[in-house]
Amino acid sequence: MSQPVDSAVSAVRTYVEQHRAAFxxxxxxxxxxxxxxxxxxxxPDVRRSADxxxxxxxxxxxxxxxxxxxxxxxxxxxxxxSDDPEAPTVLVYGHHDxxxxxxxxxxxxEPFEPLVRxxxxxxxxxxxxxxxxxxxxxxxxxxxxVTGRTAPAVHLKLLIEGEEESGSPHFRALVEERANxxxxxxxxxxxxxxxxxxxxxxxxxxxxxxxxEIRLFGPDQDIHSGSFGGAVPNPATAAARLVAALHxxxxxxxxxxxxxxxxxxxxxxxxxxxxLPFDEAAWLRTAKSYATQGEAGHTTLERIWARPTAEVNGIxxxxxxxxxxxxxxxSAMVKLSFRLVxxxxxxHIEKAxxxxxxxxxxxxxxQEITFTGSTRPCLTPLDHPALQSVVRxxxxxxxxxxxxxREGGSGPAAxxxxxxxxxxxxxxxxxxxxxxxxxxxKVELDLLLKGVETTAYLWxxxxxxxxxxx
Amino acid sequence: MSQPVDSAVSAVRTYVEQHRAAFxxxxxxxxxxxxxxxxxxxxPDVRRSADxxxxxxxxxxxxxxxxxxxxxxxxxxxxxxSDDPEAPTVLVYGHHDxxxxxxxxxxxxEPFEPLVRxxxxxxxxxxxxxxxxxxxxxxxxxxxxVTGRTAPAVHLKLLIEGEEESGSPHFRALVEERANxxxxxxxxxxxxxxxxxxxxxxxxxxxxxxxxEIRLFGPDQDIHSGSFGGAVPNPATAAARLVAALHxxxxxxxxxxxxxxxxxxxxxxxxxxxxLPFDEAAWLRTAKSYATQGEAGHTTLERIWARPTAEVNGIxxxxxxxxxxxxxxxSAMVKLSFRLVxxxxxxHIEKAxxxxxxxxxxxxxxQEITFTGSTRPCLTPLDHPALQSVVRxxxxxxxxxxxxxREGGSGPAAxxxxxxxxxxxxxxxxxxxxxxxxxxxKVELDLLLKGVETTAYLWxxxxxxxxxxx
Numbered sequence: 001m002s003q004p005v006d007s008a009v010s011a012v013r014t015y016v017e018q019h020r021a022a023f024x025x026x027x028x029x030x031x032x033x034x035x036x037x038x039x040x041x042x043x044p045d046v047r048r049s050a051d052x053x054x055x056x057x058x059x060x061x062x063x064x065x066x067x068x069x070x071x072x073x074x075x076x077x078x079x080x081x082s083d084d085p086e087a088p089t090v091l092v093y094g095h096h097d098x099x100x101x102x103x104x105x106x107x108x109x110e111p112f113e114p115l116v117r118x119x120x121x122x123x124x125x126x127x128x129x130x131x132x133x134x135x136x137x138x139x140x141x142x143x144x145x146v147t148g149r150t151a152p153a154v155h156l157k158l159l160i161e162g163e164e165e166s167g168s169p170h171f172r173a174l175v176e177e178r179a180n181x182x183x184x185x186x187x188x189x190x191x192x193x194x195x196x197x198x199x200x201x202x203x204x205x206x207x208x209x210x211x212x213e214i215r216l217f218g219p220d221q222d223i224h225s226g227s228f229g230g231a232v233p234n235p236a237t238a239a240a241r242l243v244a245a246l247h248x249x250x251x252x253x254x255x256x257x258x259x260x261x262x263x264x265x266x267x268x269x270x271x272x273x274x275x276l277p278f279d280e281a282a283w284l285r286t287a288k289s290y291a292t293q294g295e296a297g298h299t300t301l302e303r304i305w306a307r308p309t310a311e312v313n314g315i316x317x318x319x320x321x322x323x324x325x326x327x328x329x330x331s332a333m334v335k336l337s338f339r340l341v342x343x344x345x346x347x348h349i350e351k352a353x354x355x356x357x358x359x360x361x362x363x364x365x366x367q368e369i370t371f372t373g374s375t376r377p378c379l380t381p382l383d384h385p386a387l388q389s390v391v392r393x394x395x396x397x398x399x400x401x402x403x404x405x406r407e408g409g410s411g412p413a414a415x416x417x418x419x420x421x422x423x424x425x426x427x428x429x430x431x432x433x434x435x436x437x438x439x440x441x442k443v444e445l446d447l448l449l450k451g452v453e454t455t456a457y458l459w460x461x462x463x464x465x466x467x468x469x470x
Numbered sequence: 471m472s473q474p475v476d477s478a479v480s481a482v483r484t485y486v487e488q489h490r491a492a493f494x495x496x497x498x499x500x501x502x503x504x505x506x507x508x509x510x511x512x513x514p515d516v517r518r519s520a521d522x523x524x525x526x527x528x529x530x531x532x533x534x535x536x537x538x539x540x541x542x543x544x545x546x547x548x549x550x551x552s553d554d555p556e557a558p559t560v561l562v563y564g565h566h567d568x569x570x571x572x573x574x575x576x577x578x579x580e581p582f583e584p585l586v587r588x589x590x591x592x593x594x595x596x597x598x599x600x601x602x603x604x605x606x607x608x609x610x611x612x613x614x615x616v617t618g619r620t621a622p623a624v625h626l627k628l629l630i631e632g633e634e635e636s637g638s639p640h641f642r643a644l645v646e647e648r649a650n651x652x653x654x655x656x657x658x659x660x661x662x663x664x665x666x667x668x669x670x671x672x673x674x675x676x677x678x679x680x681x682x683e684i685r686l687f688g689p690d691q692d693i694h695s696g697s698f699g700g701a702v703p704n705p706a707t708a709a710a711r712l713v714a715a716l717h718x719x720x721x722x723x724x725x726x727x728x729x730x731x732x733x734x735x736x737x738x739x740x741x742x743x744x745x746l747p748f749d750e751a752a753w754l755r756t757a758k759s760y761a762t763q764g765e766a767g768h769t770t771l772e773r774i775w776a777r778p779t780a781e782v783n784g785i786x787x788x789x790x791x792x793x794x795x796x797x798x799x800x801s802a803m804v805k806l807s808f809r810l811v812x813x814x815x816x817x818h819i820e821k822a823x824x825x826x827x828x829x830x831x832x833x834x835x836x837q838e839i840t841f842t843g844s845t846r847p848c849l850t851p852l853d854h855p856a857l858q859s860v861v862r863x864x865x866x867x868x869x870x871x872x873x874x875x876r877e878g879g880s881g882p883a884a885x886x887x888x889x890x891x892x893x894x895x896x897x898x899x900x901x902x903x904x905x906x907x908x909x910x911x912k913v914e915l916d917l918l919l920k921g922v923e924t925t926a927y928l929w930x931x932x933x934x935x936x937x938x939x940x
Contacts, residue, residue, distance in 0.1 A: 038793030100795055106691045166793055207696060211794045220758035221576045224907040225807055226677060226879030230721075230779030231770045232759035236713070237782050240804075243707055244714030251700075288690035288800075289702035291834025300701045309700030312707050313797050318784035319805060323508030323636055324681045324842050325570055326807050326880075327783055327907050330758075334710075335789060337695055337796050364761025372794050409696030410796075437694040437797050 009396055011146040012456045016138065016449050023138045023452070024121070024445070026056060028114040030096075030130055031123040037073050037097035037166040046073040046162050049096045053133075053160060054078070060137045061144075062158070068178065070170035073097060073162030077181065080140070080156045087463045088386075089155035091184035093416060094133035094191050095164030098125035099437045106439035119445050126443040127434035132190040133160055135429070135448055139455030146456065153463035157184060161412070164191070167211050167373015168412040175419045185466075186386045187416045190451075192407045192428035193436075197444060199277065200398040201405040202390055203426035207308070208340030208377035209410035210349045214242065214357055215333050217366040222318070222327040229328050233364040236317035239332035242360045246310050246336070250296035253310045253338070255356040258349065263342040263379070265306050273301045276403065286432045305406035309339045339410065346374030376414030384423045385466045393458035394427070397450045409436070427454065479866055481616040482926045486608065486919050493608045493922070494591070494915070496526060498584040500566075500600055501593040507543050507567035507636040516543040516632050519566045523603075523630060524548070530607045531614075532628070538648065540640035543567060543632030547651065550610070550626045557933045558856075559625035561654035563886060564603035564661050565634035568595035569907045576909035589915050596913040597904035602660040603630055605899070605918055609925030616926065623933035627654060631882070634661070637681055637843015638882040645889045655936075656856045657886045658928075660921070662877045662898035667914060669747065670868040671875040672860055673896035677778070678810030678847035679880035680819045684712065684827055685803050687836040692788070692797040699798050703834040706787035709802035712830045716780050716806070720766035723780045723808070725826040728819065733812040733849070735776050743771045746873065756902045775876035779809045809880065816844030846884030854893045855936045863928035864897070867920045879906070897924060 035049035036042040050067050053076045058065045062078040076096065101111035101124035109115045114123035121131070140152055147153065159182060161171055175182060195201040218235035219228070248254050265273075278301055280292060294303040303309070317332025319325035338349055350371050361367045380387060382404070391402045413424045429451040435441040505519035506512040520537050523546045528535040532548040546566065571581035571594035579585045584593035591601070610622055617623065629652060631641055645652060665671040688705035689698075718724050735743075748771055750762060764773040773779070787802025789795035808819055820841050831837045850857060852874070861872045883894045899921035905911040 038791070038795060040792060100789070100791065106800075209696070209796070211796070213794070218759060221905075221909050222907065223757055223759070224879060225781045225783060226679070226809060226877070227774065227902060227906060228757045228759065229774075229781040229807075229809065229878070230777065231762055231764045231773040232754070232757050233761055233763045234782055236785045237716075240710040240713030240782065240785060243710030246707075284702070287693055287698045287702050289688060289693070289698065289834055290836070291703055291832075292701055293703050293832065293834065294701045303701040304697065304699070307700065311695045311699040311796075311798060312704055312710065312788065313695060313795055314788035314790045314799065315706045315710060315802065316786045316790040318782065319570070320784045320786040320803065321508075321570065322510060324683070324805060324807065325508060325783055325907065326679070326681070326781075328781060329784065330576075332785065333790065335794060337699075337794065339696060339699065362761075362763065364759055364763065366760070407696070408699070409694060432697065435691075436697060437692065437795065439691050 008146060012142050012453050015142045015145050016452050019138055020449065027131060027134045030134065031114045031125050032112055034112045035097045035162070036100050037163045038100055043073065046097055050074040050076050050162055053096055056137065057158065060141065068174060070174050072170045075159060075161040075174060078158040080152055082153060082155045083151040084153065084463065086467065087154045088185040088466055089157065089183065090462065091157040091159060091182055091187045092136055093159050093187055093189045093413065095129045095161045096133065097162045097165050099128070099165050108440055120442040121445055122440060122442040124441050126441050127430040128436040128441065129164065129191045131443040131448050132428055132430060132451060135451035136190065136455055138452045140459070142452060142456035143459050147460060153459045156459065157182065164411060167209065168375060169373050171412045172415040172419065175415055179419055182420060184420060184422055186422050187413065187420065187424045189411060189413045189424055189426045190428055191411050192426045193430035193432060193434065194428060195276065195403065195405055197431055197447065199403060200394050200400055201403045202387065202394065203405050203407045203428065204382060205342065205379040205406040206377060206413055207408055207410050208344060208346055208414060209375040210338045210340060210346045210371065211373050212353060212369055212371045213333060213335050215331060215368040217331045218364065219328060219330050222330050225326040225328050232328065233362050234328050235365055236329050236332040238362055238365045239315060239317055239334050242357065243312050243315065243334055245360055251294050253308065255352050257352040258308065261343045262308060265302060270302065272404065273299065273305070276301065304408035306341055308341050308344055311337050313337050339408065340377045342377050342379045344377060346376060350374065375410040375412050376418065378414035378417050378424055380424055380426070384425065386423065386462060387425055389458060389461040389465055390425050390427055393454045393461050396457050397453035478616060482612050482923050485612045485615050486922050489608055490919065497601060497604045500604065501584040501595050502582055504582045505567045505632070506570050507633045508570055513543065516567055520544040520546050520632055523566050526607065527628065530611065538644060540644050542640045545629060545631040545644060548628040550622055552623060552625045553621040554623065554933065556937065557624045558655040558936055559627065559653065560932065561627045561629060561652055561657045562606055563629050563657055563659045563883060565599045565631045566603065567632045567635050568598070569635050578910055590912045591915055592910060592912045594911050596911055597900040598906040598911065599634070599661045601913040601918050602898055602900060602921060605921035606660065606925055608922045612922060612926035613929050617930060623929045626929065627652065634881060637679065638845060639843050641882045642885040642889065645885055649889055652890060654890060654892055656892050657883065657890065657894045659881060659883045659894055659896045660898055661881050662896045663900035663902065663904065664898060665746065665873065665875055667901055667917065669873060670864050670870055671873045672857065672864065673875050673877045673898065674852060675812065675849040675876040676847065676883055677878055677880050678814060678816055678884060679845040680808045680810060680816045680841065681843050682823060682839055682841045683803060683805050685801060685838040687801045688834065689798060689800050692800050695796040695798050702798065703832050704798050705835055706799050706802040708832055708835045709785060709787055709804050712827065713782050713785065713804055715830055721764050723778065725822050727822040728778065731813045732778060735772060740772065742874065743769065743775070746771065774878035776811055778811050778814055781807050783807050809878065810847045812847050812849045814847060816846060820844065845880040845882050846888065848884035848887050848894055850894055850896065854895065856893065856932060857895050859928060859931040859935055860895050860897055863924045863931050866927050867923040
């Protein structure tokens with residue numbers, strides 16, 4: 001059966017090459033919209049981003065495109081029914097909001113002015129996640145063009161949310177409210193990455209996330225450190241001690257109950273991780289870091305894929321300007337995030353962290369703790385038939401065997417899994433060097449087009465090998 | 471001898487009352503100059519402040535007024551010789567620079583727009599230290615007016631520096647370079663306070679200060695906390711652990727060698743402290759704080775006056791904006807200050823802190839430590855004859871017995887003591903509620919004028935009771 005495959009591949013590649021320039025122009029237009037969901041002053045941009053995407057999906061041919069309101073930022077929904085009523089329904093998930101970015105954070109170019117250098121497209125959101133949402137538009141067109149169809153081989157739905165980078169605070173409620181419209185046989189999440197440019201992989205799990213901000217209040221105002229220091233509690237010291245108390249000497253999180261009920265790695269999974277071509281020195285270069293460290297008894301891959309962690313994302317208090325200011329600061333702040341693995345529930349973790357944090361407050365300091373968002377962890381069953389379709393489609397696009405990984409980051413995929421009662425699969429083409437959440441985020445253009453190509457094969461493969469449950 | 475004293479007091483008070491309005495107008499003009507030495511963009515203002523003061527001292531009658539350049543901010547020197555060649559020489563020390571201040575820090579009015587409300591003058595520098603420098607101008611005029619002299623009873627010199635709030639980095643070199651011009655029989659520092667409005671006191675010692683900024687560098691840029699967190703070191707965590715390691719469970723500073731050689735309080739001094747009318751609840755209100763804490767085995771007064779401390783003045787790293795950002799930050803920063811007591815040398819403390827800090831750095835984190843300024847501690851001998859003159863002059867101005875305190879804050883007085891080889895006395899009228907280094911700094915107008923009055927008596931008393939060593 002190799003000849004027909006090859007000719008399909010060739011046809012898809014020709015189609016993608018012909019439409020590449022217009023596709024990249026459109027993506028650049030979208031990337032220019034600074035849809036930063038964490039910053040309230042960018043709320044109009046997040047809305048503009050949703051409107052832009054809805055219009056573009058309509059232009060692509062989706063039968064229905066809608067902007068769905070939430071109490072926060074809007075999501076985009078689109079639907080394109082198959083002409084085969086018995087075809088399975090696939091819901092593609094992604095997000096159109098992006099992380100904060102400013103030139104002075106260390107960007108070599110404007111984060112919201114897309115720039116192609118060599119074979120890379122630089123912009124905030126290029127990989128996380130606009131690029132990976134956008135490959136579905138050209139992908140479904142290629143699928144139609146080379147199969148001669150007028151509608152996709154599967155019932156295709158897209159749900160592209162606008163608050164993923166803010167912890168998806170309203171996503172679960174939206175999915176619950178719209179569960180009928182979102183009903184599907186499987187979810188395909190395009191918001192992850194693969195092992196490397198040379199090693200295409202499919203991700204089988206994502207960590208969850210619980211985020212909080214802890215504010216510590218001492219004196220009613222900054223006070224003189226000579227007149228009062230050493231005799232009253234300092235909230236910056238309290239903040240530092242709280243952070244220092246987060247981990248024990250084995251880098252395990254000290255919050256009581258934190259590890260309760262987690263799904264531990266099997267020996268087989270640990271071996272699978274160990275067999276991947278992991279080059280720690282190269283990984284450190286990608287991490288732009290100078291040492292590995294982490295939970296005792298685990299490898300780096302285990303630490304980032306399969307172990308829960310606690311991280312300080314920000315800390316602040318007192319005078320941070322030039323020179324010195326001899327004060328006891330009035331307040332201090334810590335932003336913490338906890339990555340969760342299967343078996344951990346964000347609600348339980350919030351309770352555990354609140355109880356632990358309350359015990360860290362010294363006399364004379366007032367503490368306020370706010371949980372700013374949470375995401376459940378998820379794991380895909382390795383024997384899911386649709387997973388095999390994804391692996392085959394990716395294998396054709398990349399001309400290489402496809403391996404399995406997990407993702408250390410977090411997405412609201414687990415909510416879809418739970419509310420819709422279906423399995424979640426992952427299809428992403430981003431690589432670790434893409435710089436998610438960092439300055440100079442980019443996407444590799446070759447891989448972006450492999451993403452287009454993969455979906456061009458995927459819908460046919462799914463329709464052929466996986467029928468709806470009767 | 472009470473009748474002549476009373477008439478002198480009455481004459482001084484009448485003189486002060488007559489000149490009060492013009493005196494306050496002039497002071498307000500000076501307070502409008504935002505002479506913040508810690509902020510480089512205010513350098514022109516610090517210079518303007520020096521020029522303003524030099525002109526004002528010339529107008530007051532000083533024979534010589536000079537602006538002295540340093541590698542940093544300029545100082546002001548003024549000299550007014552006595553017509554009695556055998557009179558002692560007194561050098562008054564103060565500073566014309568101020569702490570940083572911004573309306574949004576919690577000020578009820580503009581910090582550099584002086585405002586009289588009731589019997590208080592609000593402005594950055596009202597008490598620390600422009601107000602307390604400025605009472606010497608009207609004081610010497612009152613001294614001349616009521617004694618009928620055309621020159622002061624003592625040889626009077628003023629040295630008003632411009633970098634005190636930045637740790638006086640060039641002060642010692644300036645004093646060494648100009649030691650001949652500064653030669654005096656005693657130094658009077660007007661940069662401290664007294665116990666309370668009702669309890670006039672003379673300060674007999676000041677703590678020293680060593681300040682540093684420690685920067686911790688992790689990843690070359692902010693990196694995704696999901697992809698990398700928990701597997702590489704986080705500089706914000708390292709900063710927090712460093713701060714947490716500063717004190718032991720008895721609130722003693724853990725830096726090895728920190729307490730070596732310090733002059734411990736005698737039992738008599740501890741009793742003297744204990745006899746002061748100290749109301750801890752009232753003190754806490756002044757400190758705008760909600761609990762006392764500090765080195766075990768010491769009272770609050772001992773902790774702030776006679777024990778060395780380590781304090782966090784600022785901490786920062788990672789994302790501090792609204793919402794969340796799931797990163798491992800690239801860097802973090804801590805500003806620390808150490809208050810020192812007699813027997814501690816800032817140079818030794820710097821070495822000890824550097825050695826200690828170097829041991830706190832985890833693998834993969836780079837540390838930079840910068841010492842931004844230091845001040846020596848000092849203690850005045852209680853039996854100094856000039857101290858008795860200060861006590862008598864203050865007693866006349868306040869109509870009350872004068873007690874002894876120490877000062878928890880720091881000033882470069884010890885450098886004057888060491889370089890010029892003379893004793894240092896303290897004459898200050900500020901009270902703890904004046905809000906030094908804090909929003910809504912103010913000076914009590916009644917006390918400010920008692921400062922004027924004290925100096926009007928002081929120069930005569932000194933000339934009468936204390937002759938130059940032959």
